[in-house]
Amino acid sequence: TAWYNNLPDGPVYIKKFFYAYKGTMPANTSFTIDAGTLQICGGAFSGCSGLTFVTCYAETPPAIYSSFSRQDTLRVPYKSIKAYRADAFWGNFKVIQGIGATLIDNVEEVTVKADTTTALFCWPALATVTHYVLEVYTDSSNMRSFTFGVSGEMITAKMSWTEIEEMAAQHLGYAYTVTGLTPETRYYYRLESKDDSGRVWDSKSGTFTTKSSMGLTIKTAPLVGVFARAGKIVVEGYAQCDVSVYDLTGRLVPQRTNVTNCTLEVPKGTYIVRKGKEVGKVMVP
Incomplete structure (x- = not known):
């Protein structure tokens, strides 16, 4: 029509x-569909072989x-990711990323669930970020670093752990x-994110403490x-009491029963000592 031809x-x-x-x-066109769009008409992208994003x-x-000639990457409002993933057509995109939030610049956006020898980290995955670096350390000389590329959808720290683990499984x-x-042991962590423009954002340093392998509540005071x-x-x-000493793997080292005073010989290291009903950590030089 004349109307269409004049556009x-x-x-x-x-x-x-x-x-x-x-x-x-x-070629390699990144295309945007407006908010509030209700329908994409038949043949709307006919011949658009250059569309990749x-x-x-x-x-x-x-x-x-x-239909799209390619279904590589789709960016949608992060609150709508589940709806797009469940859709019979939109769900066929290889990667679906969340948009509408800021880069990580606050430690509250990182959630940590620590166990005895493991710690599960969850954080938002945003469309503007190209990679993340997670650092976990006890001090500057004992640092472990993990790098992640873009994976797509978003996990929020406000979700329940059941929801997070279910999403992670998917x-x-x-x-x-x-x-x-x-x-x-008390650990520190930092999450660094880098966006498409090369900007680097560091979250504030967070901390977590792993649990005791014996399931005991450890006193912070000596x-x-x-x-x-x-x-x-x-x-x-x-007064007489039972004394038990464990190494950090939970293995019982020496033990004494019904004693008032005793000396236990152990190698140099860190131990968990249970004296009666009280439990504490001891570092032996």
Whole structure:
């Protein structure tokens, strides 16, 4: 029609309906579909072989009666990711990324669930980020670094752990378990993200403490009457009690029952000492 022929090349909308892409689409085109779009008409992308990247701002997946020559990467509002993934057509994109949030610049956006020797990290995966670097350390000389590329969908720290683990099982977003940690140890972590423009953002340093392998509650203050000496743990008391010493793997080393005072010979290292009902950590030189 004369109306259509007089339009410039590019996207053509009729109210909230995407009617067609007019003209020849350049190679490696990144195309944006407006928010509020209700439908993509049949043949709208006919001949658009240059389309490789689609951004759709509609919170509800538009009804679609056309097809894309390639379905590589789709960016949608992060709150709508599940709806797009469940859609019979939109769900066929290889990667679906969340948009509409900022880069990670606050440690509250990183969620950590620590166990005895592992820590599960979850954080948002955003469309503007090209890679992430997670650093976990006890001090500057004992740092482990993990690098992640773009995986797509978003996991939020506000979700329940059941939801997070379910999404992780479906490969939706970032959920990574760091292994080989030491029980009952305080760790620090930092997450670095880099966007398409090369900007680097660092989250604030966060901390977490791994659990005791014995399932015991460890006192932060020193145990009364328990002292570390070279190759020895010395216990002094005023009443008889049981004394048990564990290494950090949870293995029982020496044990004494119904004692008031005792000296336990152990190699240099860190131990968990249970004196009666109290439990504490002792470092033996």
